[in-house]
Amino acid sequence: MAELQSDAPGLLYRTLKSSGVDFVAGVPCSLLAPMFALAANDPKIIYVPAVREDIAVAAACGSILGGRKPAVFMQNSGLGTCGDVLLTLASMYQISPLFVIGWRGCEKKDSPEHVMFGPRTVALCRQLNLKPYVLPNPFSPSRLRTALRRNEGARTAILVGARILS
Amino acid sequence: MTSKDALSHVLQLLTGVEVVITSNGYISRHAYSLAPEAPNRFYMLGSMGMASSIALGLALAQPNRQVVVIEGDGNILMSFGTLPQIGHHRPKNLIHVVLDNARYETTGGQTTISPSVEIATVAVAAGYQRAEVLTSRTELTRIMTEAKREDGPTLIAVRVSDAGEEIAPRVSLAPPEIKNRLQQWLCAANPSQRSSSTGKQ
Numbered sequence: 158m159a160e161l162q163s164d165a166p167g168l169l170y171r172t173l174k175s176s177g178v179d180f181v182a183g184v185p186c187s188l189l190a191p192m193f194a195l196a197a198n199d200p201k202i203i204y205v206p207a208v209r210e211d212i213a214v215a216a217a218c219g220s221i222l223g224g225r226k227p228a229v230f231m232q233n234s235g236l237g238t239c240g241d242v243l244l245t246l247a248s249m250y251q252i253s254p255l256f257v258i259g260w261r262g263c264e265k266k267d268s269p270e271h272v273m274f275g276p277r278t279v280a281l282c283r284q285l286n287l288k289p290y291v292l293p294n295p296f297s298p299s300r301l302r303t304a305l306r307r308n309e310g311a312r313t314a315i316l317v318g319a320r321i322l323s
Numbered sequence: 324m325t326s327k328d329a330l331s332h333v334l335q336l337l338t339g340v341e342v343v344i345t346s347n348g349y350i351s352r353h354a355y356s357l358a359p360e361a362p363n364r365f366y367m368l369g370s371m372g373m374a375s376s377i378a379l380g381l382a383l384a385q386p387n388r389q390v391v392v393i394e395g396d397g398n399i400l401m402s403f404g405t406l407p408q409i410g411h412h413r414p415k416n417l418i419h420v421v422l423d424n425a426r427y428e429t430t431g432g433q434t435t436i437s438p439s440v441e442i443a444t445v446a447v448a449a450g451y452q453r454a455e456v457l458t459s460r461t462e463l464t465r466i467m468t469e470a471k472r473e474d475g476p477t478l479i480a481v482r483v484s485d486a487g488e489e490i491a492p493r494v495s496l497a498p499p500e501i502k503n504r505l506q507q508w509l510c511a512a513n514p515s516q517r518s519s520s521t522g523k524q
Contacts, residue, residue, distance in 0.1 A: 208404040212376045216383070224509065250501065
């Protein structure tokens, strides 16, 4: 079993911010719990604790129209809620928030609802015109930053599996 | 009033410095046909239910610019959770207009459940600064004028009746053009805005 990288959530959060992220909207996932705490307590960003993932995506898209650079934090199950807004808003208008997605069910053993979404997550991202980026453990902030820069405008979805951040 | 009357009246009461977001279906089509050249518009062509969430994100990103979202009862009911989301953030610069004809007009006039829902009461309970239900053009003029002056978020539910309305043609702009035109207009009006926001595919 891989060990937790020291302060992995802080590293990931600072990497997003150094890539320009100044707006976060999302619905919690336990795998991303420390990321939500960092966003909620960061006075330098706008944080939208969304009640549904599609609201988070639409608010993030609205913030891009207003000149912000948003990230959407959510669980992979939220992809099921977001089909329309990802295709007919983000993709259709070429509006590109960044996504950080907790990948429940990425291992064989998880609770039944996560086992439904886990194995479908990468394919689902591609179907919804997101570009999946599986976060390695440990990850290199500079490599992630380079990938984000290269994928600018591609709606990168950073997939965060178990025991990477928490 | 018909929804088209109410829509054109709301648009006439604006000065052109506001961002106007219209929901999918006939509302965007009518709004576009009234002023196809207006750059301060975002016509939402899909994503039913999401117009007010787009407006929320934009209002939070640009707190000094008034944002007006105009949608139908079908749209607001589809994502009713957006009301407490807006109520939580309380953007002062957001005016939320609902043209309530109690029908899904664009898909053939099927009835919605709006007659059994007190949308304005819910909006106030959800944290809106003010919410009004009205039926006449005079009231619409008065409340829109007050809403522009006062802190929001304000919800204005206009009860309209549509019968045999002539339908405007579809919005002929490609979706990325709609976005780029609005972003360029906002950038020109607010030069500090990042140019990197015009993301390419």
